[in-house]
Each structure stands twice: as C-alpha cells, then as structure tokens.
Amino acid sequence: MITIKNVTLRRGTKIVLNSTNATINPGEKVGLVGRNGAGKSSLFALLNGSIHEDGGEFFIPPQWKMAQVAQDMPETDQSATDFVIEGDTVLLEAREAVAEAEASDDGMAMAHAYMALHDAGEHDAPARAQALILGLGFSVAELSNPVNSFSGGWRMRLQLARALMCPSDLLLLDEPTNHLDLDALVWLEAWLKRYEGTMVVISHDREFLDAVTNVTLHIDSAKLVRYGGNYSKFEDMRAEQMLLQTASLAKQADKIAHLQKFIDRFKASAAKAKQAQSRVKALDRMVKIAPVLADAEFQFEFKEPNNLPNPMLSMLNTSFGYPPREDAPAGAESTVIVKNINRSVLAGQRIGILGANGQGKSTVVKTIAEALTPTHGEITKGKGLTIGYFAQQELDVLRPIDTPLEHMLRLVKETPVNMRPSGNDCREQGLRNFLGTFNFGGEMIHQQVGSMSGGEKARLVLCMIVWQRPNLLLLDEPTNHLDLSTREALGVALNEFEGTVMLVSHDRALLRAVCDEFWLVADGAVEPFEGDLDDYQVYLLDQAKRAREAASAAQKKLAA
Structure with missing residues (x-):
C-alpha cells in the first residue's frame, strides 16, 4: 500500500500539497486529476523518487518494481524491437547474470543463471515486444527499423512500449495518450485493463480515464481528495458537492440557464431529429455537470456566422496528398494519400473524421483548409465560406517569436475588410479586450508564443478562430493540450x-x-462510416488482431 500522511510538497516557493493524506491500495487503477499547475507532476515525482516530501510521511513498499515512460527523446540506432526489449529490466538483469556466470566458468552459477533467464522470458521477448509495438500503431515493416529513423511522436510511442514491457508492481503514466491516435488508444485501453499491478495515470481524456481507472485522486487547493470510481463518477460527486457551496450557486445557475435556453430552442426545431437529439443529449449531460464547467479556468463561445452557404463545399473525383519534395528529381509525381473523393459538406453538419494513423485524416483537413493543394481535381467552395482551422501542430499557424497581440494585429491585416468583425474588435484596444476573454491579460499579450505552454498556444489558436467568425470549423486534434474542464467547455461551445x-x-x-455522423479515411478512400464510436472501436480491435496475426505469421516464416 502507498500511504501519504500529512505530506507537504513545495516546488520553489509554491506549496503544491499542504499537509494532505491519501492511500493507494495494491491493484488499484488511479486517475490523478486537477487543474494545470495543481501539482499532478509533482506528486508523480514524489512517487518515482525524483523528489522527497518537505513534511509528513510518505511510504511506498520498497520491494515494488516501478515502470514509467521516460520523457527523454531516445537517440539510438537500435532496432525498434531491441529498444523495447531493453525495457524489460528483469530480463536485462538475467542476461547480465548469464554473462557473469559464463565469465566465471562456474557450472552451477551458469545453470542457475540460464534457468533465471528462461523464467524472465528470453524465449518470447521479441514476440512480446513486437506485440506492444504493433499495438501502438507501427507496421510490421517497421519492427526492425532503427529508432532514430522515426519522428519524435513515434519515438515517444516506443518509450511507452518500453515502459509496458517492464514487469512492474507500480505503473506511472503521465499523459500516455498525447502521441496516440484512436486506434492505438483503444489498444492501450485493452492492455491496461489486463494489467495486474497498481497504476497511477494523469490524462485529460475522460473516456480513457473512465475505461482504465477505478479510483480518482483530485488535487484541489493543495489537498488530495480520494473518490471511489472513475472520472465520470468523480465528476458527478464533485458536481453535487459544488452545488452545496452557496458561494458558487449564482454562477452555476447562470451557466445552467444558458445551456437550458439553448436546449429549449433546439428542441423547438427538432424536425432535424438526428442533429437535434444528439446535441440535446450531450447538453443535458453538460447541464448536469454545469458546476464543474462553471469552475473551469477558461470558457468561450463561437459567434454566430454571418452566413451559412449550402453546400459549404463539394469534392468531385478529388485526390489529396503531398507534392514532391524540393530535392526530388524533375518530373517526380505527387504522393497521393486518398483519391476519387465524391463528397459534399452541408450547412450544419457535424462530421467526425475517423481512420488509423497514416491513412490521411490530417491530409483531408489540411487540403480543405487550403494548407495543401488537391493532387487531382478541385474543391468547389460555397459563396461566403469562412474557414476556422485548428492545426494539429499549433505552430503550423503560430509564429514562435510573435506575441498574442502581434498575432491578432496581423490577423486583422490579413482578413479582407468585408469579412472583419465590426466596431472596435479590429482596433488595438478591442483586440486587447478580446484576448482578455481568452485569459491573455496583462503582460501575457506581449509574451513570445514560443515560450508559452501547449495549453496557452491552443487557447491562442481558438481565440484567433473565434475572432474570424467562421462558418466551417476544421479541427485537427484540438484537445491535445487542453485540461478536462476546458475540453468540456470546448464541447459546449x-x-x-x-x-x-x-x-x-x-x-x-x-x-x-x-x-452526428462519421467519415472513415481508410485504404485510400473517404467513405461514410455506418455506425457509432462503439462500432468503430470494435472495427479497430479487429484490425489490430489481424495485424498481430500477420506479424506472428511473418515471424514463424522467418524462423522456418
């Protein structure tokens, strides 16, 4: 059992935990939640021994083996498989024992060492490592590729696989889903459900927390508060507690009234049942957790578009991909990712774009956003179409050396006069006020964007999008750096x-x-997905099973 008794933790002059208590029992799966800056990473540092308590008593069983994802970017020419195998510390110790026994020429020591090596799983280590690597989205062809050949996000997936490879009693996971897409995320959930040790995880993905945790530790006002149950149960219980706090009742009532007004208006036009019912259902839940939303650090709303062209855009026999690289030989052809797209996007549609990593989801969004040009055909856009684009990498649209105010001033200059907001919103003081509604106040409007956190950059991109008053939102992983309450606020907006x-x-x-509906990007095509997200998860698990079977068959073929 892990015990935290009257523990105080300081980071610099700031007290992040103040005489707080908590227990974590063996085998529990704990979600650690709290606002950004509340002290989640500090508590992780206490758990892994990087820092020590400034007061009180902290105990973790000394015999427990711990695994966590290394945060450094690996630099090695090792193959992906060998790199992940080395995450198994028990196996590495057994290999070292064999080497020492062989060097000593001690027959008895060698016998014991070889037995320990077998017990540590030397015989199936490559298969175990490759199952993890494939589950996290790599292809069979990449299993032998050197680690250095992968981009940063993929190397971090290998670090995650390495942590999962390590036999452990305590598994610490800090935002493990950040570099994953939905197919790898579904696989990881299934793996963690089977994990038999104690786990503590920090995540801003509520469904992930709901799926893999059964206890929630909330850091609030420098205290640890334990709740039995996953994130949704914690949220319900906390909302009930907050409703009892009279100081916040007025603010909560205003939020509930605002949401209810929208629901009532939507129900009045429920002829479009498919769209109406899904949003009413979502907003009914949001009314239930309005106290949590009211406590959110940041809330916003999109302004009503000036017009709604219908269709928004049309694609006829269109293909998307990438142009040849600058160093490509003359006459090189573009790389086509998806082709022969025949789809229209209508006013009021809410389309979720699904697909495994590398199939072309971001390519579709980038091309519609005009960050890429179609490799064949063209996109016909409705008159008055205004696009708000949230890029997966915020720095695709942000300039690191510029400040938030400079970004807004440049946005005004780049926006045609007839498409700019009216009134003071285009003047410097109006832009300062507008930035303030997105928590960019005081000196922050003069801070270089490159020095900001991921969450602050995401807020700035949202601020720029809202100012443009778009009628089509293209959002590519907008939640990567948003905390849970801000994700809820985004859903409401x-x-x-x-x-x-x-x-x-x-x-x-x-x-x-x-x-309300989904498009599936797969096998070079974009087609409607007939089903909901639960059906899609079944589809993904089936695809992963086929990939593992293919890898196993290939391994047996090589061994034959």
Whole structure:
C-alpha cells in the first residue's frame, strides 16, 4: 500500500500539497486529476523518487518494481524491437547474470543463471515486444527499423512500449495518450485493463480515464481528495458537492440557464431529429455537470456566422496528398494519400473524421483548409465560406517569436475588410479586450508564443478562430493540450455553434458530444462510416488482431 500522511510538497516557493493524506491500495487503477499547475507532476515525482516530501510521511513498499515512460527523446540506432526489449529490466538483469556466470566458468552459477533467464522470458521477448509495438500503431515493416529513423511522436510511442514491457508492481503514466491516435488508444485501453499491478495515470481524456481507472485522486487547493470510481463518477460527486457551496450557486445557475435556453430552442426545431437529439443529449449531460464547467479556468463561445452557404463545399473525383519534395528529381509525381473523393459538406453538419494513423485524416483537413493543394481535381467552395482551422501542430499557424497581440494585429491585416468583425474588435484596444476573454491579460499579450505552454498556444489558436467568425470549423486534434474542464467547455461551445464542424480527435467524449455522423479515411478512400464510436472501436480491435496475426505469421516464416 502507498500511504501519504500529512505530506507537504513545495516546488520553489509554491506549496503544491499542504499537509494532505491519501492511500493507494495494491491493484488499484488511479486517475490523478486537477487543474494545470495543481501539482499532478509533482506528486508523480514524489512517487518515482525524483523528489522527497518537505513534511509528513510518505511510504511506498520498497520491494515494488516501478515502470514509467521516460520523457527523454531516445537517440539510438537500435532496432525498434531491441529498444523495447531493453525495457524489460528483469530480463536485462538475467542476461547480465548469464554473462557473469559464463565469465566465471562456474557450472552451477551458469545453470542457475540460464534457468533465471528462461523464467524472465528470453524465449518470447521479441514476440512480446513486437506485440506492444504493433499495438501502438507501427507496421510490421517497421519492427526492425532503427529508432532514430522515426519522428519524435513515434519515438515517444516506443518509450511507452518500453515502459509496458517492464514487469512492474507500480505503473506511472503521465499523459500516455498525447502521441496516440484512436486506434492505438483503444489498444492501450485493452492492455491496461489486463494489467495486474497498481497504476497511477494523469490524462485529460475522460473516456480513457473512465475505461482504465477505478479510483480518482483530485488535487484541489493543495489537498488530495480520494473518490471511489472513475472520472465520470468523480465528476458527478464533485458536481453535487459544488452545488452545496452557496458561494458558487449564482454562477452555476447562470451557466445552467444558458445551456437550458439553448436546449429549449433546439428542441423547438427538432424536425432535424438526428442533429437535434444528439446535441440535446450531450447538453443535458453538460447541464448536469454545469458546476464543474462553471469552475473551469477558461470558457468561450463561437459567434454566430454571418452566413451559412449550402453546400459549404463539394469534392468531385478529388485526390489529396503531398507534392514532391524540393530535392526530388524533375518530373517526380505527387504522393497521393486518398483519391476519387465524391463528397459534399452541408450547412450544419457535424462530421467526425475517423481512420488509423497514416491513412490521411490530417491530409483531408489540411487540403480543405487550403494548407495543401488537391493532387487531382478541385474543391468547389460555397459563396461566403469562412474557414476556422485548428492545426494539429499549433505552430503550423503560430509564429514562435510573435506575441498574442502581434498575432491578432496581423490577423486583422490579413482578413479582407468585408469579412472583419465590426466596431472596435479590429482596433488595438478591442483586440486587447478580446484576448482578455481568452485569459491573455496583462503582460501575457506581449509574451513570445514560443515560450508559452501547449495549453496557452491552443487557447491562442481558438481565440484567433473565434475572432474570424467562421462558418466551417476544421479541427485537427484540438484537445491535445487542453485540461478536462476546458475540453468540456470546448464541447459546449461546439454544440452551440451554428455552422459546420469537421473534427479529427482521439477524444471520444468530444466526438460523441459534437458529431452526428462519421467519415472513415481508410485504404485510400473517404467513405461514410455506418455506425457509432462503439462500432468503430470494435472495427479497430479487429484490425489490430489481424495485424498481430500477420506479424506472428511473418515471424514463424522467418524462423522456418
């Protein structure tokens, strides 16, 4: 059992935990939640021994083996398989014991060492490592590729696989889903459900927390509060507690009234049953947790679009991909990712874009956003179409050396006069005020974007999008750096938005709350997905099973 008794933790001059208590029992799966800056990472550092308590008593069983994801970017020419195998510390110790026994020429020591090596799983280590690597989205062809050949996000997946490879009694996971897409996320959930040790996880993905945790530790006002149950149960219990706090009742009532007004208006036009019912259902849940939303650090709303062209855009026999690289030989052809797309996007649609990593989800969004040009055909856009684009990498649209105010001033200059907001919103003081509504106040409006956190950059991109008053939102993983309450606020804002939404996200709670229909990008095509997210998860698990079977068959063929 892990015990925290009257523990105080300081980071610099800030007290992040103040004489707090908590227990974590063997085998519990704990979700650690709290606002950004509340002290979640500090508690992790206490658990892994990086820091020590400044007061009180902290105990963790000394015999427990611990595994966690290394945060450094691996630099090695080792193959992906060998790199992950080395995450098994028990196996590495057994290998070292064999080497020492062989060097000593001690027959008895060698016999014991070889037995320990067998017990540590030397015989099936490559198969175990490769199952993890494939589950996290790599292809069979990449199993032998050197680690250095992969991009940063994929190397971090290998670090995750390495942590899962390690036999452990305590598994610490800090935002394990950040570099994963939905197919890898579904696989990871299934793996963690089978994990028999104690787990503590920090995540801003509510469905992931709901799936893999049975206890929630909430850091609030420098205290640890333990709740039995997953994140949704914690949220319900906390909402009930907050409703009893009279100081926040007025603010909560205003939020509930605002949401209820929208629901009533939507129900009045429920002829469009498919769209109406899904949003009403989502907003009914949001009314239930309005106290949590009222406590959110940041809330916003999209302004009503000036017009709604219908269709928004049309694609006829269109193909998307990438142009030849600059160093490609003359006459090189573009790389086509998806082809022969025949789809229209209508006013008011809310489309979730699904597909495994590398199939072309971001390519579709980038091309519609005009960040890429179709490799064949063209996209016909409705008159008055205004696109708000959230890029998966915020720095695709942000300039690191510029400040938030400079970004807004440049946005005004780049926006045609007839498409700019009216009144003071285009003047410097108006822009300062507008930035303030997105928590960019005081000196922050003069801070270089490159020095900001991921969450602050995401807020700035949202601020720029809202200012443009778009009628089509293209959102590519908008929640990567948003905390749980801000993700809820984004869901509310998207449901109140009158225009069209096209959303790529591994946050299933957001997809469920916002999207009425889904497109599947797979095998070079874009087609409607007939089913809901539960059906899609079954589809993904089936695909993963086929990949594992293919890898196993290939391994047996090589061994033959």
